[in-house]
Amino acid sequence: MKEITKSKWKDPGIIMTGILVFISAIVWIWWPADTYMMGISLVAWLMFFCFFIWLLLTIIHVVWVEKIEKDNGKGV
Numbered sequence: 001m002k003e004i005t006k007s008k009w010k011d012p013g014i015i016m017t018g019i020l021v022f023i024s025a026i027v028w029i030w031w032p033a034d035t036y037m038m039g040i041s042l043v044a045w046l047m048f049f050c051f052f053i054w055l056l057l058t059i060i061h062v063v064w065v066e067k068i069e070k071d072n073g074k075g076v
Contacts, residue, residue, distance in 0.1 A: 012064045016057055023050060 008014060027046055035042045 012061055012068065016061045019057060020054075023053065 027043060027050070030046065031043050037045060
């Protein structure tokens with residue numbers, strides 16, 4: 001049986017991890033900023049809205065992996 005080979009850089013897990021590290025880096029770089037909106041730090045607002053980004057990225061990752069498995073004949 002022919003083994004399927006693909007670039008590790010195109011793996012959904014690697015790409016999603018890169019996105020998460022990038023967004024986390026933005027939060028940590030911005031953390032010392034003492035800017036407030038409605039009495040709450042902008043970093044806290046960013047972290048709150050990032051929850052929805054994490055949720056969206058999780059859904060994208062699951063759909064992406066399911067599609068790859070289906071294309072490779074491993075899906076049910």
